[in-house]
Amino acid sequence: MSTQPRPRAAVVVTGTEVLTGRVADANGGWLAERLRGHGVEIGTVVVVGDRAEDLRDALAWLTPRHALVVTTGGLGPTADDLTAAVVAEHQGRPLLLDAALRERVRARVEAVAARRGWPVDTPASLAGIAKQAHVPQGATVLEPVGTAPGLVVPPTRDGHAPVLVLPGPPSELRQMWPAAETSPVVAGVLAAGAGLEQRHLRLFGTPESDLAAALRDLGPALDPLELTTCIDDVGELEVVGRFAPEDAEVWQALADALAARFADTLFSPDGRSLDLLLAEALREAGATVATAESCTAGMLASRLADLPGSSDYLTGGLVVYANEVKRDQAGVPQAMLDEHGAVSAPVARALADGVRTRLGTTWGVGITGVAGPGGGTAAKPVGLVHVCLTSADVVLADELHLNGDRGRVRRRTVEAVMHRLLAQLRG
C-alpha cells in the first residue's frame, strides 16, 4: 500500500536453448526474488533466441516501460553471443575495447584452459578474449566470475531504463549479483523501491474457486495485500501475499481467517513444504515408515528420501510391481490376489501391513492402482488407486480416483498419501 507506484523491472533471457524449452531458465525467478526484496517487482520476462533483432526489439519495448531492465546470457566469446553489442547500440553508447579488462579476462581464460588442458593462444581464443573485453562507453564493468564481465549500461535518452547485463550461467549470475545491486546506477533504482514482505500458505483439497470466494468475502480489508494464488500439477494451492512491513497484521488476519475456514485443508500456514512438515511430524512422533508400492514403483520412497536426514524416518520399502513380489516379498496371500485382484482395498491393506511388520516400522504404506494408459477396465478404470496406511492400531484406507496421464496419476498418489500421513500424525 505504498502511495506512489513501485518501480518495476523486466528481465530479458537470451538463448535459443531456453526459447526452445530444452533448458529451463533458472535466472528469471531468482532475480524476481532478489528484486522483490528491494520492493522492485518484475512484471515481464522476455525470452529471445540468439538473434540481434529480437533482442533489439525487446529492449525497445521494455526500457521505456520499466525502471530497470536486466539481461541474462549472450556474453560468451563466440559470434552468437551478442548481448553487449546490442545493448550498447540500444543505449546509444559505442563499444570500446578496455585494454586493462582484456588482461583480466585473459588471465581468467588462461586459468580455465590450464585446468582443462586447452590451448589459449589460438586465434579463436584471443578473438574471444578481446570480444569479452569490449565495454559500452560510460558503462560500469562488473568483474567476471567466469570469463565474462557483467555491465551496467545507463541510458542516454530520457525515459529509458538502465540495462544491467549479466551472464547466463546461474552460478556466475548469482555470484555477480552483490556487485550488481551495489553498483551506483542499480542501487539508485533499488533505493526507490520499498522493501516488501512476502508470506506463503498452502492448502490441499480445497478447490481454487472456493479459495477465490473466501478472498472475495474478506473484501477490501485485503487491499493492502498483493495476493496471488496458484495451483500446481498435483492439486496443491498456494497463496502468496506481498505487503509493506506495516501491513503485516493484515496478512496475519487473512491467514487466521483462512485457517478457520479451511481448517481441514490448510496444512501449511507459513508456506513450509509438505515434505518438510511431514519430516518434522515424523521426527516429533519418533515414527518410522516403510512403503510397499505397486503403480508408484518407488516414487513415494524416493520422495521421502529427498530431504537430508531422511533416514530418521524412512526405513525402506518394497517395489511390488509383479504379483509374485506382492505375494513373496510383502506377504499378500495368493488367494486374496485371486479373489480381489491386485488393485483392491484388501491388497492395499495387506501390502501396508506386510511391509510394516517385515521392516518393523511404525507405519506401513500400501499402494496399488491403475496408472494407465492401458490396463483399465469398467470396474477398475485408469486412475483408480487403492492406498492404505496402517500402524499397530490404525488403518486408514482410501480409494482414489485420479485423472491425468500416467505420470500425473502416480505423482498425485504420492502427494495424497503424504498428506494423509501428515494429517494423521497431527491428529
Place this chain on the structure above:
Amino acid sequence: MSTQPRPRAAVVVTGTEVLTGRVADANGGWLAERLRGHGVEIGTVVVVGDRAEDLRDALAWLTPRHALVVTTGGLGPTADDLTAAVVAEHQGRPLLLDAALRERVRARVEAVAARRGWPVDTPASLAGIAKQAHVPQGATVLEPVGTAPGLVVPPTRDGHAPVLVLPGPPSELRQMWPAAETSPVVAGVLAAGAGLEQRHLRLFGTPESDLAAALRDLGPALDPLELTTCIDDVGELEVVGRFAPEDAEVWQALADALAARFADTLFSPDGRSLDLLLAEALREAGATVATAESCTAGMLASRLADLPGSSDYLTGGLVVYANEVKRDQAGVPQAMLDEHGAVSAPVARALADGVRTRLGTTWGVGITGVAGPGGGTAAKPVGLVHVCLTSADVVLADELHLNGDRGRVRRRTVEAVMHRLLAQLRG
C-alpha cells in the same frame, strides 16, 4: 535454406507463478516444437503475471510483428484469470456469453465436482462457469479438455496476428492442440510455413567441448544445418539439427561422423530417449530387472516404471535405506556390513545378487552411496556411489564420484545405471 522468410510466432505465458519462478513453464518449448514441425519458428516467449495491462502491452508489441501469437493460461474461473477478456479487447471483439457453451462447461465442471465430492451450485461456481463461457465475437471455440475452452481470435485490424488462446495446464493444452492446429485460421498461418525437418541425437559421457571441437572440424559442410547442442542436468548431451528436407543427407553425414568419432558415447542416433531405448533392449532380450536401492531409495525403480507396459521388464525392488533392511530383505551379510560399511563395493554386489535371486529376475541392481549433504568422510566422501549390476553370469561394478547436491547425485546415479545396463544389453 528457404529463400523467403519463414512465418514466425510468439508465445505469451501468463501467470504470476511462472513469472516468479515457482512453476516452470512447460508450454513454451512444447509449442515451439509443434510449430517448428510446420516450419513456423517461435522467436519470442513473453512471461507476464496476472495483470491485465501487462498482457495488453505484450499483445500490442507482438501481434504486429508475428504471423501468430499463442497465449497460455489465465482461462480459469476466477477474477485473476483474464486472458480471454484482454485478448477480446485487443482484437477489437466484444466478449459475449455463449449459452450452449455454458451448458457444456457446466457439464464438465459437474463431472469434476462429482468425482471430488464438491458442490457445484454455489454462486462462486456458477459465476466461474459463466465466465468461462464468454467468447469474443467471431472467435472459434476449441472444446474444453478441462473446464476452460480454448479460443482462436482473428484480428480486426490489418497487419495484426490472430491470437490462439490455450489453457495453462500442460496436459489440457496438449490435448487441445490437434483442434487448434486444424482450426481454419491457425491452419492458414501454418500452411505458409515450409516444414523443416528436425532430428536429434544423444550422447552420454562426452564433454560438450569435445562435441564443439568435432563440429568445428566438420566445418562449412554443416552450413545447411541449423544446429543446437545442449547438456542437461545429468550430463546427457543433445544435438538438434533443423534443415530443409533436401538437406537430409547433410544431417546424415553429420550423424555418421559423430557416430564414428563418439562410438562409445553416442547412444541414441535418432534422438530416442534413454528410457525408451532401455525398455526396447530389455524387451528384445526378454530380460527382467529388480533393484535394491539405498541412497536413490526407489528412484531407479520408479523411473523404470515411467513408461506404459513397464511390467514387461520391471519385476520389483527393494528400498534398502536402513542397514537392517539391507540385511534382512536383501540378504547382505551382517559381517560384510560391519567389515566394509554400507557404502562399499561388496555391499553393492550383495544387494544386486540378493534382490535378483529373491525376485527371480534376469538382472539385479545394487546401489549404495553417500548422497549428502551430510554423512561424508575422507574415505567415503559425499558423491561416492557404488553401483553393481549382476546377472547369473555377469558382474558389472562401478564406483561413481559425482558432484552436485543431494538430488543431483541421486539423479545422476540413476542415469548412470540405466546407461550401464543399456550398454551391456547391446553387447
